[in-house]
Amino acid sequence: MRARSAFFAGAGSVAILAIGWQAGVGSLMSALPTSAPAASGTNAPAGTANSGTANSGTANSGTATAGSAAGTGSTGTTSNTSNSPSAAAPAPAAGGAVADGTYNGQTFNTRYGTVQVNAVFAGGKITDVVAVKLTDQGRQSVSISNQAAPMIRREVLSAQSAKVSNIGGATYTSQGYLASLQSALDAAGFTG
Amino acid sequence: MTVHTFESMGTVVSVRLSAPTPHSDATRASLSTEVLALRESVAMAAAEQVFDGLNERFSLYRESSEISQIARGELLLSASSERMRDAYAEALLWREATNGAFTPHRPDGVLDLSGTIKAVAIAEAAAAIQACGFTDFSINAGGDILTHGFATDVTASDDSASDDTHIGDWMTGIVDPQNRTELLSVVALTPELPAMATSGSAERGDHIWARPGATNDFLQATVVAQDIITADVFATAIIAGGQETLDHLTSHFEIAVLVVKADGELLANARFPELVAH
Numbered sequence A: 001m002r003a004r005s006a007f008f009a010g011a012g013s014v015a016i017l018a019i020g021w022q023a024g025v026g027s028l029m030s031a032l033p034t035s036a037p038a039a040s041g042t043n044a045p046a047g048t049a050n051s052g053t054a055n056s057g058t059a060n061s062g063t064a065t066a067g068s069a070a071g072t073g074s075t076g077t078t079s080n081t082s083n084s085p086s087a088a089a090p091a092p093a094a095g096g097a098v099a100d101g102t103y104n105g106q107t108f109n110t111r112y113g114t115v116q117v118n119a120v121f122a123g124g125k126i127t128d129v130v131a132v133k134l135t136d137q138g139r140q141s142v143s144i145s146n147q148a149a150p151m152i153r154r155e156v157l158s159a160q161s162a163k164v165s166n167i168g169g170a171t172y173t174s175q176g177y178l179a180s181l182q183s184a185l186d187a188a189g190f191t192g
Numbered sequence B: 001m002t003v004h005t006f007e008s009m010g011t012v013v014s015v016r017l018s019a020p021t022p023h024s025d026a027t028r029a030s031l032s033t034e035v036l037a038l039r040e041s042v043a044m045a046a047a048e049q050v051f052d053g054l055n056e057r058f059s060l061y062r063e064s065s066e067i068s069q070i071a072r073g074e075l076l077l078s079a080s081s082e083r084m085r086d087a088y089a090e091a092l093l094w095r096e097a098t099n100g101a102f103t104p105h106r107p108d109g110v111l112d113l114s115g116t117i118k119a120v121a122i123a124e125a126a127a128a129i130q131a132c133g134f135t136d137f138s139i140n141a142g143g144d145i146l147t148h149g150f151a152t153d154v155t156a157s158d159d160s161a162s163d164d165t166h167i168g169d170w171m172t173g174i175v176d177p178q179n180r181t182e183l184l185s186v187v188a189l190t191p192e193l194p195a196m197a198t199s200g201s202a203e204r205g206d207h208i209w210a211r212p213g214a215t216n217d218f219l220q221a222t223v224v225a226q227d228i229i230t231a232d233v234f235a236t237a238i239i240a241g242g243q244e245t246l247d248h249l250t251s252h253f254e255i256a257v258l259v260v261k262a263d264g265e266l267l268a269n270a271r272f273p274e275l276v277a278h
Helices: A002-013 A022-031 A174-178 A181-187 B025-030 B033-058 B066-071 B082-097 B114-131 B228-252 B271-275
Strands: A101-110 A113-122 A125-134 A141-143 A149-151 A166-168 B002-008 B011-017 B137-141 B144-148 B170-176 B179-189 B195-200 B218-225 B256-261 B266-268
Touching: A166 A181, A166 B137, A166 B144, A166 B195, A174 A181, A174 B011, A181 B011, A181 B179, B002 B033, B011 B033, B011 B114, B033 B066, B033 B082, B033 B114, B066 B082, B082 B114, B082 B228, B114 B137, B114 B144, B114 B228, B144 B170, B144 B228, B170 B195, B179 B195, B179 B256, B179 B271, B195 B228, B218 B228, B218 B271, B228 B256, B256 B271
Parallel strands: A166 B170
Antiparallel strands: A101 A113, A113 A125, A125 A141, A149 B266, B002 B011, B011 B137, B137 B144, B144 B195, B170 B179, B195 B218, B218 B256, B256 B266
16 A cells, blocks of 8 residues: 555656556556565655655655646656666565666556556655557667657558648748648638 | 638748538528638638738838837837736746747847747637638648647548548648758547647748857658647747757657758657657
C-alpha cells in the first residue's frame, strides 16, 4: 500500500492519468518488486509529490493532478525526456530496498500503438514515471509526456481528407489565397 | 451551409454558415429563405465591418491608421485611444506568457500589434455572427481558423463516424509547408478546442520578428487551442522562440501542437494525435 501511494504521487506529477493510462499504471504495479521502497513521506497526499529531495534540478512542483486544467498540468515533465527504455530492469537490492534504476512495466496495445509505462527509482523513491510509446516502425520510441515528440507522417495523416471543410496554414496573402487549397474548397462551396 | 468570402487585412476571409436551428414552429416560420438570406448578408456585413474597422486602426500598411501615427511619432501611446492602449496591454501579457518569444515591438522599436489583431478580428467577427442568430459556423482568415458549434446542419444525431471523430466535427486540414498542395494532417475542431492557428518561418513576415538569438528550429507551427488569440500568439511564439518556447508552452497550457522542423521532421504533443481524424 505504501508503495502504491508513492507511485501515484509520482504519477500525478506527470499527468499521465489525465490521458488515460490507468491500465498501464495499474499493471506496472504488478511488475514492480513487492517490497516497499524505503522512502519517507510515502503517505503524502497527491499534489505534494516529489517535493524536491534527491532530484536536484528536476523537482516537480507538484501542482499537477490528473486531468488538471489549462496552465497547471505537468509542470514536471521536463524531467521526462528519457525516451528509450533501459534494456534490462535492475534487480532489487538485497535487504528489500529497491535499487536505483528504471523499471519497465508491461506493454499495452492502445489506439496510439503499443505503450509501456516505466518507473524510475532513486534513493528508494519513484522519481519519475515515463510512458513510452513503441511505434510500429522498428523500435523507435516516443515519449508521451505533453512535450512534443517526433511523429512519423503516417501518424498524423488522416484518411478523411475528403470531408475537410477548412485548410489551415501559415498566413497567405490575398494573392496567395488564389493558389491555395482553401480557395479551391471555397470555389466549390465545399462545406464538409 | 453556405460559403462566403471577403478580402481584408491583406488576405482572404472565408466564412461557412449553417442555417440557425429553429427552436419553435414560430421561429421556423419566420426563417423563410428570404429572411435567412437577409440574415446571412447582415452577419457577413457585420463580420467584414469588424475586420475593416480593426485594420483601419491597427494596420501599419495604412498611413492614416492610428498605429501609423504612433509609429511616426505624431501621436503618443499615452494619448492614443483606449482600444489601442488595451490592445497594447494585452500584447504585453502575451509577451509575458511566452517568455518574450511573442513581442508587440518590431526590432526597430516600432509598436506593431498585427500579431494579435487578426485573431482579435476573428474572435469579434464570430461574436457578431452569433449575435445575428448563427450558432454553427467557421471563420478562416488567411489560414487561421475559428469554429463554432458543428459543421453540418444536423447535429442532433450522436452517431459517431469512428471512435475519434463525430459527425459534425469541423474537419480541418493543415497544409504541408514543403508542398502547399498537400495536407500534413486533418484534425477535428470541436467546441472543446475550436481554434487553430499556424505560423511559418516562410510566411509574409509581417508579424514574426527575429529576436536576438532567435532560432530557425521550425518551418511551421500549428496550435489548436480553446480560443483563436491563444492559438495565434502561441504559433507565432513557437516559430520565433523555437524548441525552448515549444517546451514551455506545451507544459503550461492546454494546447495541441504540430510542428514541422527545418529538416521536415514532425513534432507533436500528446494532445495532437487525439484530434487527428482516422
